[in-house]
Amino acid sequence: MDTELLSRSLRDAASTVDVRSGFPERVLLGARRRRARRRALVVGATAVLTMVVGVGSAALWRHPSPAAVATDLRLDQPTRGDLAGDQEFLATAVRAWEEGLPRSWNRARGVFDDRRGKPHVYWAGTTPAGRAAVVLQRAFLHPHGDLPPADTDREVTLTGLVGVDPADGAVKLLGDGFPSHGDTLTGFQFGPNDRTVLVPDPGTPLSVSANPRFEGDSSVRDWHPMRALDGVQVAELPGESRADTIAVESSPAGGGRDHRTRVPLVRARQYLGLAPSGVRLDPGLGWRTGVTWVGGDPRPRPEDLLNHFQEALWRARAYDPYAREHGVPRWLVATRVDGRPVLVGELVSDSQPAQVYVVSGEGAAERTTRVGPADPAAELPVQVPLPDGQGWIVARPGARISYFTEERRWVLLGRDAALVPDGRPRVDVEIVPPDGGSRIIPLQR
Template sequence: MSDIDVVEVRQALRLVAKDVEIPRDLAARVRHGGRRRVRRRRVAAIGGVLAVTLAGVAGITNLAERPAPAPETLGDQLMSQPTRGDLAGDKQYLREVLSTYVETRDQTPLAGLGVTEHPVGPAHVAWAGNTPAGPAAAVVQRTKVPSKSARGGPGSGQIGGDTGVLIKFIGTAPSGRPEAVGTDYFGHHNYKGNSLAFLVGRDRSVLVVLDVGAALDFSTRRTYTTTTISRIDWAPLRFADGAAVLTVSPQRGRYSVAVREHNSGDYVGVGNLTDPAEQPGDRGLDWSTPPNDKSPVAQPARFPVNGADPSLADCWHECAGADTYRKLLGSGAPPGLEPQANLAVAQDWIAYGKTPSGSLFIACDLRVGSDPTRSMIVIEGKSGQPTTLYGPPVERSSPLPVLIELPDQEGWLVARKNARLEYRVGAHDWVDAGKNASLLSAEATAVRVDGTEVGLR
């Protein structure tokens, strides 16, 4: 299994698994589902080699004189440093934090990878400090990932045999006691974690980012235009005594915050997002077809538009014609999104067909992280990259929740499941536009949805 496959397994487990074995074909099924794949990358090493000297070990002579190798991962770096933060000397709090760590070590979907099963050596509090939301901490511990022969489960040895560092993030519960808020794992080979940030507080409005010697920036929101999804509010983090601590807008249930290396570098993981329950998805339009005898999972409703082959809707994962549309959709995935954004595409509906000029297009629902669901359309580029357009947040109660104007006077894409559609130009008669979805003439001035008129101008 390649590094990319392992990352796909990790993301899939974060979203849908808890305490499960890894199926051999999970990576293939993730690809088949059309999710955008991203490679999780570590923060680059900063400041040169970190020289550490091993303490003497009973029964081994001269070991204290041998320098240890440079840390291979950020987890190694955190393990090798003394506890930092203004609560580093509070022995009672550190005991409570370590007790919480032991009690909750297995309470993470990452347990399905086996990374919590075999701790090696004692746990270490890397940072402990006061925040506006109460005390918080980060605990690290070396763990052994069991080999296939040790666990015996199918596919369980694909990552196995390595020693890495588990990290658990601790906040303060409403009761005042420490609570675990997220987990990650720093592996040495195939499996590379990079969560150095976490959110605490009842509404998750305090961001803590551990200091590993790298210059980092943070952002609190994504900005949407008709052609881009980006972040334009990046600001530098200021570290003190092992961490940056700052108040942000409440993140509970939305998680729009992000951290990255300074000046467009790699993203740093946010530890809370290892828990799928922390990323509730917007319901969208609920147009998908429920599971049935043919499909064990829900399938998006599929609408052929402007003369497209309707039979493709019934063989979306098998037919060659549908494969062309699927590839087009993949090429229009939003670029540059943070790895933990939890991109959801084509969950509720898909409309496909040709524009009046003959270009293929595919449209669907789009959700980034826990942001509101929007519409997206990807139009084939005859001599270059496809054109991708993003609509405003959809309104479930709107008579016409999907309304996208195509560029170059190619018309209007409209959609509402099971609705009869009509349009007209100016004061002319209404023209039948079919059912579910339609590509209307660029001259259209109004559309009627089951008798309800919606203006286009």
């Protein structure tokens, strides 16, 4: 194209046009108005879009839709385990899941009211307790009176264990669970005496422990690694293991102080109604006398003494941190020796026999000593020698307690409990129980 010729032609054409006065100014003004209108439209549209997005985001935050929840990737994976190719067993596992849910202890909580998609057998394999399968299914938890608000208005993955019931050999749903209270895993105990433990593999090593034991004044546990089986971790506990004291932990070195590292376990025998579902506390002496003060005035507040006793036991690691329940001390004998508090009481737990403990001193001088279990059938069940020859604390509810002095006479100390002065080489104590009669108990270090 000849650009010079085009330019000259345009100039010649423009020279013949008669432009009215003020035309250029009006053109510029119109252009400014059009530009302003375009800007206003853009700003308004942006504001409306921002408001819609903001309101929509707020609505989604308050009421998450199922589509907004990330799907559990395990639901789309092929079945794992050495029985993954056994189609008959996989069908049996799904059928056991469907038939078992109406009898689940979670049914009344509305957990299964809005199940979504089909059940998926995540794992099927051979365990020490026979064939077993882990079944997963999506569900949306709606607000329900039996569920914490933090657990509702969200989609979760239900987890169930299908396996052999030792009672009749049938394949049944042995337990189910769902993420609750921050837990992301559910483990299962099943097989004879619930001694086989299975947990869907979280991708990190897990450890299992059976019965806690005492080491000196503290409660300790021995931990053993669980065995990985292509998607799950499994362990079989020894025959002497108590099913209700088994624990699974991802970080046993933490000493049980972080609840987030524990794996909650569902016991099959409890789930099937073959074992009590409640917590069984060792009754110990069975006393319920509260705080008995034998130290003269001034008397501390009973609640302060109980708090001191419990906190001292925690500091001394007397409590098994994996126990499901610890009883508040039901009885406590307290006194003061050389200005220092001395407390004798009983630690009651569901994971080990009740133990009598002595807490003496406070602060840096505090000392916690385990005496051991007391004999409820003994004439004088509590006979605790105090250190440095400071005497004895003795107790038997309802009994009048006296001691025989070096001047060879009996001195009444009180009822229920007493601080008995030390004697060399021994001191004799007389107790008169509520049913009458008199017993002489020699106290000898």
